[in-house]
Amino acid sequence: MPCKLIFRQLFEKESSTYTYLLADSLHPDKPALLIDPVDRTVDRDLALVKELGLKLIYAINTHVHADHVTGSGLIKTKVPGVKSIISKASNAKADLFVEPGDKIYIGDIYLEVRATPGHTLGCLTYVTGDGVNQPQPRMAFTGDALLIRGCGRTDFQGGSSDKLYDSVHSQIFTLPKDTLVYPAHDYKGFTVSTVGEEMLYNPRLSKDKETFKNIMQNLNLSYPKMIDIAVPSNMVCGLQETKSDL
Amino acid sequence: MPCKLIFRQLFEKESSTYTYLLADSLHPDKPALLIDPVDRTVDRDLALVKELGLKLIYAINTHVHADHVTGSGLIKTKVPGVKSIISKASNAKADLFVEPGDKIYIGDIYLEVRATPGHTLGCLTYVTGDGVNQPQPRMAFTGDALLIRGCGRTDFQGGSSDKLYDSVHSQIFTLPKDTLVYPAHDYKGFTVSTVGEEMLYNPRLSKDKETFKNIMQNLNLSYPKMIDIAVPSNMVCGLQETKSDL
Numbered sequence: 001m002p003c004k005l006i007f008r009q010l011f012e013k014e015s016s017t018y019t020y021l022l023a024d025s026l027h028p029d030k031p032a033l034l035i036d037p038v039d040r041t042v043d044r045d046l047a048l049v050k051e052l053g054l055k056l057i058y059a060i061n062t063h064v065h066a067d068h069v070t071g072s073g074l075i076k077t078k079v080p081g082v083k084s085i086i087s088k089a090s091n092a093k094a095d096l097f098v099e100p101g102d103k104i105y106i107g108d109i110y111l112e113v114r115a116t117p118g119h120t121l122g123c124l125t126y127v128t129g130d131g132v133n134q135p136q137p138r139m140a141f142t143g144d145a146l147l148i149r150g151c152g153r154t155d156f157q158g159g160s161s162d163k164l165y166d167s168v169h170s171q172i173f174t175l176p177k178d179t180l181v182y183p184a185h186d187y188k189g190f191t192v193s194t195v196g197e198e199m200l201y202n203p204r205l206s207k208d209k210e211t212f213k214n215i216m217q218n219l220n221l222s223y224p225k226m227i228d229i230a231v232p233s234n235m236v237c238g239l240q241e242t243k244s245d246l
Numbered sequence: 247m248p249c250k251l252i253f254r255q256l257f258e259k260e261s262s263t264y265t266y267l268l269a270d271s272l273h274p275d276k277p278a279l280l281i282d283p284v285d286r287t288v289d290r291d292l293a294l295v296k297e298l299g300l301k302l303i304y305a306i307n308t309h310v311h312a313d314h315v316t317g318s319g320l321i322k323t324k325v326p327g328v329k330s331i332i333s334k335a336s337n338a339k340a341d342l343f344v345e346p347g348d349k350i351y352i353g354d355i356y357l358e359v360r361a362t363p364g365h366t367l368g369c370l371t372y373v374t375g376d377g378v379n380q381p382q383p384r385m386a387f388t389g390d391a392l393l394i395r396g397c398g399r400t401d402f403q404g405g406s407s408d409k410l411y412d413s414v415h416s417q418i419f420t421l422p423k424d425t426l427v428y429p430a431h432d433y434k435g436f437t438v439s440t441v442g443e444e445m446l447y448n449p450r451l452s453k454d455k456e457t458f459k460n461i462m463q464n465l466n467l468s469y470p471k472m473i474d475i476a477v478p479s480n481m482v483c484g485l486q487e488t489k490s491d492l
Contacts, residue, residue: 011435013259044434051447188290189257191437201297 024107062143090122118164270353308389364410
């Protein structure tokens, strides 16, 4: 069966963020969603949506980002009808709140919602559906829970290395090994990995839990330079000044 | 038939260069090639080759780059047996020289060589094979001949806007419209396009030839900052000092 997914990975250089565009090409409306859009690249993303003839219906975040301002609020002002989505556990503003086990449909393609707290309390991983009419191999949009050969820090926003270890091992490493891992960031120029690869070669998460916690406790990272701007803004879809529009 | 291709797109931030790793996963040796490796990311690329259990056999360039030093010579010093490949028309050094119509095999998967001069005289586009046991849709590695919504400049290294227009229209725009376009660079965060998209939306190459030539003549670009280092170096596989190793 031919894959019906239109898929684009888009990069924002300043914060090394990946935004993902997914759409169902066989549905007459070509319904689409964006995962983790960035405010400064919204115009690029919306131009692409238009050129591909897609109908954007959701702007989704994996979590409340600390390193860039989400584009979801801005998208809503530019494309009427788009709904923003985030986890209920994030306590952020959005049109729709999702919980573990929920499914987000665009046409016949869906994303399954998995709770992967640890980087933040409300972090989600979105995984494409299980079934012959869904993309093969499956694709996991892991946000900052699992990065390629790395993971998000656990020292802010309700982070917990203990929780993150359990999240990745129970919710991501249990997926088929050929599942494609698409993270929210990459700093070394990688674009994709697989579950099997990360189980073997992730220098943090391939270790036992105590070693992992020890690694995370000793990262000695500096204070995130964007956090005091990005987090308050992202709690309200990236548009602090226009709360009434949300 | 399942796709047998292992494929990775890798990004080098400094020069915004994409390197591509392709391998045949079903062949017992998992033979692999790299297209347009960059000297400064060779260690990253070779670590990935090793982790994926691949046997690197070719380091290929689309052309003599002016903006970064190729990694092909360095790879040859680190992985014995790897052969460097470039076009005969480039007049650069390499182990193997290819011409239009040649096929480069890794296991059962092959790249077809197409001449796409215009950015430089020796520019090639490598296209995955035509057939049910080849990747579907086809993939075109276009170097600087065709960029996403753009193209390489034509004012250096034997460049010609007249030739570039003919190259893209006769060698790339004649491919199936769903052919994936993977360029050597992107500066806006795009990772892939399609032939159909570029035929419609490329702001330069969707125009008629006279308009295109006029656009290219009036770009007013500054002198490429790396050209005096990169070009002489890339003429000898990126390793000027150790010509005897090549």
